[in-house]
Amino acid sequence: MASSVEFKNLKLSECFDQGLTSYENICESTEPSKESEVQYKIIKCMKMLEYATQLVSAAELYSNNETIEEVPTSDIKYMLLPFMLGSLALKLTNNGNRLNVVKTAEVYFRDYLQRCKDYGLTDVTLPSPYNETDETTTQFSMDFTLMARRRAEKIKNYKEQKLMESQLQLLKEQNKCENVEEECKRSYIISLLKFNVSKALEEIDSLQAEMRILHYKLKNEDNLDQIKGSKIKSKPLTPIIITKNELQKKVFGAGYPSLPTMTVEEFCQQRINDGVWHLPTAENTKCLQQLDEAPKKHESDNEDQLNEEVEENERQRLNARDEYKDDHRRGWGNRYNRS
Incomplete structure (x- = not known):
């Protein structure tokens, strides 16, 4: 693959750190994401993070039987990979198939939430996957109990996010200093993982709403093409x-x-x-x-x-x-x- 050839000389930690720095610069940038230079940076960063994901999978760093306390501090940060890849995928604008981009981003966010849940970082209930074969009416036929629970979870996550936002900024500044203690690094990564849980949930809700619109649009376009194909063409007007x-x-x-x-x-x-x-x-x-x-x-x-x-x-x-x-x-x- 082109990504493995470009970053094959980098170690996993070096590849992830460079990808994380590039990711933060892209998120903090004020340039429009439609610019060709920004799109190039996004694609390059995604390739770097994808290569880091391949290295993590090959090393088998994570297991469903472990808890977050059993994971070494140096390995916890790699759990951010699916969230970063999902966020970058949504910034792509030169891809002709928007539906494919949305589905890919949802897979990344769902994988991130599932891993955080497996390691006890959150107890949120993942929303059901969107099924394009279901009728539109069934998408909103939810149990009121489930809706109330989801609402309570959103309120809880929002309050926690506000509390952690200031703490994250403080921990980030402390990690920039030299001779940072391992406990401080671990606390920052775990706080960052928990902070992104609510963001991933919001992104999944938005993506499912967008998928409904895209499927509806594609369905109507197909019907319109059929109507246009079956319509009798009228004789063109000629000037007199x-x-x-x-x-x-x-x-x-x-x-x-x-x-x-x-x-x-x-x-x-x-x-x-x-x-x-x-x-x-x-x-x-x-x-x-x-x-x-x-x-x-x-x-x-x-x-x-x-x-x-x-x-x-x-x-x-x-x-x-x-x-x-x-x-x-x-x-x-x-x-x-x-x-």
Whole structure:
């Protein structure tokens, strides 16, 4: 494998430590995960952690019959491998099959939780695996007792996570110092394992919800493809250029032989032949004449009425002027011309 060739000169501890440092840098980075450089770092880190996982499996460091107290301090940290691989898998964006990525990440998180449970680091109840063959309605038909227990576990894990967050930061700073005691290293790794349990549970819930959406989307896409395949294709529309006379028809037809052209007369005749338009009859002609004369008659009536109103307004204005002159002699309003 390419990963084993690249990291074959590294010991298990060196490979894991480099992978852990790279993993923390990727998680703390503010760069968008879609960037090609970030994707390259994610893939490289995953290969390194996958190679470390192969070395752990070959060395048979863990057993279901052991407890966490029996595991050496130097070997406890390798239990973080599935959690880190699951978190990195979710950051991949250049993979064409999102459903495959989601399923892979769920396997990593489920393996992490199961191992922590086997070693007594947690007593959480793992959610049932998502089965794509089940109907959508059965996914939500959960026992109320189980739902209440899951809710209580989430609340408990959330409170524990808040308490451990500050402790983890303190233990991390202590482990950076020289000559760190083995007990301090062990306490930090165990606290980190417990801290990631609640995160893994949240990720599994989110992944199962996403899988429901992806399966529903794929199912609808398949149905849509079937509908499109069985649908009768309609005849494509072709452009029709309407020309004014036979001369333009010849000119445009000669220049654009691929475009069908016709004169106005030919177009009208084609419409009549197709039954879209109908030739006018005597009754239709009479109706059209009446419709044509009606607006003109209405216009004439309106004009006469308007003229009568103008004449009446003018007559009233002249009468008012004459009455004003009778009551007001010329020059009465001019004080300076009084004798």
